[in-house]
Amino acid sequence: MKLEELINKHYNQLNANDFHIWNYISNNKHECQKMAIDQLAYKCNVSRTTILRFAQKISLKGYSELKLYLKLENEEKKISTNETEMVCETYLRVIKNIKDKDCTELFKKIDSARNIFIYGVGMVQSSIKKELKRIFMTAGKILYDLSGYKESEISLSMANSDDLFIIISVSGENDFIIDFASKLKVRNIPILSITKMKENTLAQMSDYNLYISSVTFLDTLKDVSYDSVTSYFILVEILFFKYIEYLKEKGE
Template identity: 70%
Template structure:
């Protein structure tokens, strides 16, 4: 699990000092990798105990483990001159992450939900929704595909805590989607989010998080940037396969 993911997971237990520490670390990862705990405390104008508690709040054993995470992430972030390797490595990270993720609680929620709704705004999100519906339909799970703002708002009148929402947002910062998620939380309706692996508001609101390592490569010749979306479909297909394995295990109990 990456640091961004740990921050999202333990967001509710963090205070103002913790967010200030994380803001500094996230903007100076290479520098912080080499700083002693007293040096980082000085940079953030807090005590060394506050730094230690921050690390522990995000489930790390201490500052040493925080530095290990930073070192690993810094190594991953090094420029790769071979863009093909960069692309394939990106896919590998997504596969490894979802393969190792314990999805038991997500699958239990899928099975217990009265109705399952999937919502996202945009062409990419629309394709992801269709693929989710197509795959899980083979298991008897039917996803209600919400499209448009008015349909989502209208749906709020008829759903409750027995239902489940899957919200798809590339950035996790779409204002309407996040406002909609907040309204679902008021009604105690569980949410699964699918976003990029980074600190984002939708992940903080959601009960369960699924992440992809999105990749953008620049074509310097044509002056065009390409956003590769295959990671989303890798995530969905492996999630579906894990669900099939989960159902097999349940049938044997």
Template identity: 65%
Template sequence: MRKVIRHIGLIIYFHVPKSGLDIMKLDELVNKYYKCLNDNDLYIWNYISNHRKECENLAIDQLAYKCNVSRTTILRFAQKLSLKGYGELKVYLKLDNERTKENVNNLEAVCDTYNEVIKNIKDKDCTDIFKVIDKAKTLYVYGIGMIQSSIKKEIKRTFLAAGKVFYDLSGYTEANALVDIAKEDDVFIIISMSGENQFILDFAKNLKIRNVPIISITKLKENSLAKISDYSLYTYTVLIPKIFNDVDFESLTCYFILIEILFLKYMEYQTQKKKKEEQNEIRSID
């Protein structure tokens, strides 16, 4: 979509994303390119992350002054996130801010969140994730807590229909025992809402030392587990404060939506893979 600005007889065209749902959030970009960021970049991101609304309206020189870096450093930070420049960084920030505006209609907020999860996982290229799952000799799913337990059961139940057996790891003792025998041809799906549980982070780091592939499922925000993981899947939750008897309600259905669509995409991947194998077999006979 092209946006037009008319100013003193000039017409300026520039491209903006069609929808906030069509692009990654800034947190996701930071997770994806975290290894490319230096200390200055992380300081810039920390300032932006803590002053999102303010930074939406700052010129590049103003942000550089507040972060005590050069405007070139700000520009390089944006480029390291695969953005064309500071202008595009501000567009992403504006869209992020629009997404997080408080919605007084709880029903609409929850439904919008469902739609966003569906859109993001539907459009995500999961080919590499499916390849590593197919190559794995043993598949594990790990998470700590009651909610994570339900999500693990859903992964096991869903993928069993495709002949993929995930072994459910629970607690600390079992994880510590297994990490010593984990191999490169194993795959771990690790579930953590915050992505900051210290035991899980230590567990993931030990797996990385052994070159064991990790697929993380976390909330969409900058988090340590996503940075460690080889592949990251994100979901969203909606917190509705004091919905009944001063008890907060957090909708977690998005995790199950994510798993179901991921499974459907996996089945589609298998179908296409089988077609290609059949075509190659026919060509070899000819």
């Protein structure tokens, strides 16, 4: 699990000092990897105990484990500037993250959900929704595609805590989606978010989180930026096969 995931997961347990520490760390990951706890405490103008408590609040055993996470993440970012290698590295990260992720609680909810709704705005999100619907239908799961603001509002009036909403957002910061997620939370309706691997509001509000890594090329042959989106489909397919394995184990 990445540090961004841990921050999203334990967001509600963090205070102003914790966010101040995280802001410094996230902007200076390479420097922090080499710092002793007293040095980081000095940089953040807090006590070493506050640094230790921050690490523990995000489920780490202590400062040494925090530095280990930084070391591993910094090493992952040392990738080639060659476009083909960059894309392949990105796919490998997505594969490893979803392969190693414990999805048991999510699968229990998918298995028991009365209705499963999918919401997302944009061409990429629309394609991912179609793939989710197609692939999970083969496992006997019908997913309801919400394609507009009006449909999402109607579904909200029909849904309850026995349902599951899958919300796809690249940034996790779309104003309408955040407002929609807030309404779901008020009604105690579970949310699965699919976003980029970074600290974001939607992930922090969600009960279950899935993340993708992506790469943007700003200088293509036609001087047009290009976003690699295949990671989403890799994530969805591996998630599906993990779900099938879960069902088989459950049947046994």
